[in-house]
Amino acid sequence: MIDLHYAATPNGLKLRLYLEETGLAHRIVPVKLSAGEQFAPQFLAISPNNKIPAILDHAPADGGAPLPVFESGAILLYLARKTGLLWPQGERAQLQATQWLFWQMAGLGPMAGQAGHFRAHAPEAVPYAIDRYTREAARLYGVLDRRLHGREFVAGDELSIADIACYPWVVPHAGLGHDLSATPDLQRWFDRIRARPATQRAYAGVEDPYAKPANFTQAERQTLFGQGAQG
Template identity: 80%
Template sequence: MIDLYYAATPNGLKLKLYMEETGLEHRVVPVRLSAGEQLKPEFLAISPNNKIPAIVDHAPGDGGEPISVFESGAILLYLARKTGLLWPRQERAQWESTQWLFWQMAGLGPMAGQAGHFRAHAPEAVAYAIDRYTREVHRLFGVLDRQLQEREFIAGAEYSIADIACYPWIVPHAGLGQRLADTPNLQRWFERIRARPATQRTYAGIDDPYAKTANFSEAERRVLFGQGAKS
């Protein structure tokens, strides 16, 4: 059994999508971010960066004590390597998938997150920040579009954790100021994954987090955006 500490953010949805695709036995543990549940000591013992998702695997491959893993990319890699599910069989394809997983973690996710924040969550409009991050997301969409030019999936012919990692950050494209029509290969890939039954189940009832201006209370803003080194 795997405990999945989860909220319906793009990073949380990666793991929900992986679980739906693979059918891995798991228990969802909701984490209410605006209520500060990610700051509780028991959660910090699992995820010291106070972010979701995180997992506790009660049956690790080495047969030892339960193991906790935080950071969505690390969790995807851990589960894929443990189970072989959504993990390419050939070593070269494994490295291809890993490269694009790291690309998403280092580039697409952080830049899209900043674009979404300044476009929808910031208490005041900052024109430079909106332009800077919206343009960078557009560049990254172009990188992915070129990768998909003659490929069915990001790492080649097989659906893998690279696709799982990237898809939730393409879903809110409109709220990020992007038009998929500008990147036709990416749009084709996006529509293919959106049609998968597991994707339909994962996203049932899920709203675009950047589709409209957020209405956070001051207390919620402090919890979500006001943490410092000693928080």
């Protein structure tokens, strides 16, 4: 059994999607970010960076005590290597999946997240930041579009954790100022993943976080965005 500490953000949805695709036994533990539940001591014991998602694996491969894992990319890699599910066969294929997983973690996620923040969550418009991050998100969508040309999935012929990592950051493309018709191979892949039953289950009732300007209270904004070195 896996406890998934979760909120319906793109990073949280990576793990929700992985667990739906694989059918691994799990329990959803909601974390209400705007209420500050990510700062609770019991959550920080699992995720010291006070971010979701995080898991607690009650049946680790070594047979030891329940194992906490934080950071969405690390969790995907851990579960894929442990179970072999959505993990390609062969060293070269595994390297492809790992490279694109790291690409998403280092590039697509952070840049799209900043674009979304300045477009929908910032208390005031910052034109330079909006332009900078919107353009970079579009560039990265272009990189993914070219990667998918002639391929069914990001790492090759089979669905893998690379697709699971990238898809939730393509879902909010419209709120990030990107029209998928400009990237037709990305559009094709996106439509295929969206139609999968596991994706339908994972995204049931989930709203695009960047589709409209956020209406945070001052207290919620401080909780979500105002933390410094001292927490």
